[in-house]
Amino acid sequence: MKTSAWILNLIKNMKGAFLLSFLLLMLEAGTNLATTGLQKWLIDDVLIKGQYDQLFKVVSLFAAAFISYAVLYTLSPYVMQRNELILIARIQEKLLYTLQSIPFSEYRKKQTTKYVHYFNNDALLIADVLAAQIPKAIQSLVTAVSLTLIIGYISPVLLVIVLWLSISYYVASKKMGLKTKVISREVQDRKTELLVHIEEGIASTREVVAYHRRSWESAIYNGLFEKYFKVVMQEGKLQNKISFISEPLKWGTNIAVIGYGAYAAMHEQISLGVFVIMYQFSFQLVTNYQQLFDIVIQLYNRKALFERVREVLDLEPEAEGQEALPVPIDEVCFEQVTFTYEEDTKPVLRQVNLRIPRGRKVALVGSSGSGKSTIAQLMLRLQVPDEGTIRVNQVELDSIKRSEWLNRLSVVPQEPYFFPETIRTNLILGLSEVSDHHLQKVLEMTRVDDLIRDLPNGLDTVIGERGMTLSGGQRQRLAIARALLKDPEILILDEATSALDTETEYFIQKMLDLHRAGRTTIMIAHRLSTIVNADIIYVMENGRVVEQGTHDELMKGNTVYKRLFTAQVMNNQNEMVSIP
Ligand SMILES: Nc1ncnc2c1ncn2[C@@H]1O[C@H](COP(=O)(O)OP(=O)(O)OP(=O)(O)O)[C@@H](O)[C@H]1O
Ligand SMILES: [Mg+2]
Numbered sequence: 001m002k003t004s005a006w007i008l009n010l011i012k013n014m015k016g017a018f019l020l021s022f023l024l025l026m027l028e029a030g031t032n033l034a035t036t037g038l039q040k041w042l043i044d045d046v047l048i049k050g051q052y053d054q055l056f057k058v059v060s061l062f063a064a065a066f067i068s069y070a071v072l073y074t075l076s077p078y079v080m081q082r083n084e085l086i087l088i089a090r091i092q093e094k095l096l097y098t099l100q101s102i103p104f105s106e107y108r109k110k111q112t113t114k115y116v117h118y119f120n121n122d123a124l125l126i127a128d129v130l131a132a133q134i135p136k137a138i139q140s141l142v143t144a145v146s147l148t149l150i151i152g153y154i155s156p157v158l159l160v161i162v163l164w165l166s167i168s169y170y171v172a173s174k175k176m177g178l179k180t181k182v183i184s185r186e187v188q189d190r191k192t193e194l195l196v197h198i199e200e201g202i203a204s205t206r207e208v209v210a211y212h213r214r215s216w217e218s219a220i221y222n223g224l225f226e227k228y229f230k231v232v233m234q235e236g237k238l239q240n241k242i243s244f245i246s247e248p249l250k251w252g253t254n255i256a257v258i259g260y261g262a263y264a265a266m267h268e269q270i271s272l273g274v275f276v277i278m279y280q281f282s283f284q285l286v287t288n289y290q291q292l293f294d295i296v297i298q299l300y301n302r303k304a305l306f307e308r309v310r311e312v313l314d315l316e317p318e319a320e321g322q323e324a325l326p327v328p329i330d331e332v333c334f335e336q337v338t339f340t341y342e343e344d345t346k347p348v349l350r351q352v353n354l355r356i357p358r359g360r361k362v363a364l365v366g367s368s369g370s371g372k373s374t375i376a377q378l379m380l381r382l383q384v385p386d387e388g389t390i391r392v393n394q395v396e397l398d399s400i401k402r403s404e405w406l407n408r409l410s411v412v413p414q415e416p417y418f419f420p421e422t423i424r425t426n427l428i429l430g431l432s433e434v435s436d437h438h439l440q441k442v443l444e445m446t447r448v449d450d451l452i453r454d455l456p457n458g459l460d461t462v463i464g465e466r467g468m469t470l471s472g473g474q475r476q477r478l479a480i481a482r483a484l485l486k487d488p489e490i491l492i493l494d495e496a497t498s499a500l501d502t503e504t505e506y507f508i509q510k511m512l513d514l515h516r517a518g519r520t521t522i523m524i525a526h527r528l529s530t531i532v533n534a535d536i537i538y539v540m541e542n543g544r545v546v547e548q549g550t551h552d553e554l555m556k557g558n559t560v561y562k563r564l565f566t567a568q569v570m571n572n573q574n575e576m577v578s579i580p
Helices: 003-010 015-049 050-103 104-109 111-153 156-203 203-212 215-266 274-315 374-379 402-407 423-428 436-445 448-453 474-483 502-515 560-578
Strands: 329-341 347-359 360-365 387-392 409-412 490-493 520-523 536-541 545-547
Touching: 003 274, 015 111, 015 274, 050 111, 050 156, 050 203, 050 274, 111 156, 111 274, 156 215, 156 274, 156 402, 203 215, 215 274, 274 347, 329 374, 329 423, 347 360, 347 374, 347 423, 347 520, 347 545, 360 374, 360 560, 374 409, 374 490, 374 520, 402 409, 402 490, 423 448, 436 448, 436 502, 448 474, 474 490, 474 502, 536 560, 545 560
Parallel strands: 360 520, 360 536, 409 490, 490 520
Antiparallel strands: 329 347, 329 387, 536 545
């Protein structure tokens, strides 16, 4: 889509509001011109020719023009600001929607704070260009054309002088404008860099304090601020230079008009009234040209923002899939799945074959980094296989409607995210129908009921950002409860009980086995004691499935599984022995 088409699409349904702001600005400019024009009438006809009977009329018209100007002057910013706010909301909503529908892999290309900067900087500046700067540019243009015609009519010589001075200003400021474009881009980039650092600095407070790195952190901040400061000062200097050029333009015009006007008035080529308004009109014309040029240069500078935001908005959304989800889900199969996170790096999964039959407990075990969580990501469709396919009852997973699939699947991730909201909000997470009975049952199964009993506001206790006010084990219990509330057909638990004490882990495992009997559960676990009763255990190593079978089958012979299991048992025994 071209930028112009994109803008038109953005201001869809707002044409009336935009027209209104143009109209108000035009009327504002018109009344402003009228107040100056009326002075000629007052001076030439009323004062010089002595037509005192017209005084009341002239004064009334002055009053009407001033009142209209005052009303319009307050009304037009209001309408423009309203348009601007609506546009900001639209751009931000589009950005959020796009970011939530693009492939997950796109996120790795930028830091999250950079995306945040698009929301609270770029969106605001774009809305300002469309709702305020462009209408003001049109107002200046129309006023400048009207003034050019009026001055040209009064005195062509004067018009030539004013035009010549204005063109010189334009040429000089354009040259500077090109330099400011480079610097203002630099200012934006340095500002983003600084903001990114500040946000990350706040997020990493715990680590910085724990590792005594405050002075190291301050040094980085100071370095970044210095760079930012330098470019801002450079930008300021350039702007001062532009003002330095614009001032002589104003003096030049003043001197030319006073000299030429006084000469023409003395020789009675123009009346005194014309001399007065000519002086004011030419001054207004110069000011208008300046405004117009400044806006044009600013628009030119902000073009980059439009491109930056459109680059994000133009990202292809992930395919949603059209096929209905087969009911019930009899089996999910990975067929020769190979997957790589980054191009030109070695695959994280290699020709993986898995069969996850309905109602079974399937376990994925293996060393750290062997690719277990990646399998959960592929199941969630956050990533897509490079080769091979994932099938649900023979239907390719990618072709199934995403929403239907995700409604039937719950994942407890290794590092669950929590909103800084109440426990209830974090558990329900927008689910529309959750009965109190079901909620209570899930709270008991996951021992979250024990947790909330000790909290002053129970379920309505607000937990800190990312659940910081909870312990690791408490967070895991909440995450399991959240997944179970959905009553999913397939449940994936990725190291979901690793931070729990043995007794609680055993209790929750028993509850899960009991309540999810006949439902598909995939367990990713390091503690093998939690999966010994699984129907199928897949053992992974370096992105490959190296063994599969039940616990008893895998304990026969010299298997990787047996080695892992024996090592854990030995370890546990040693720990038991070392406890006095
Ligand atoms: N977002 C990512 N971008 C790039 N590489 C990644 C990403 N996530 C994981 N990896 C890499 O993929 C490999 C498999 O990671 P994965 O998280 O699937 O391992 P895992 O078996 O779950 O390990 P663990 O038991 O430690 O949780 C690792 O080598 C890891 O470095
Ligand atoms: Mg993992």
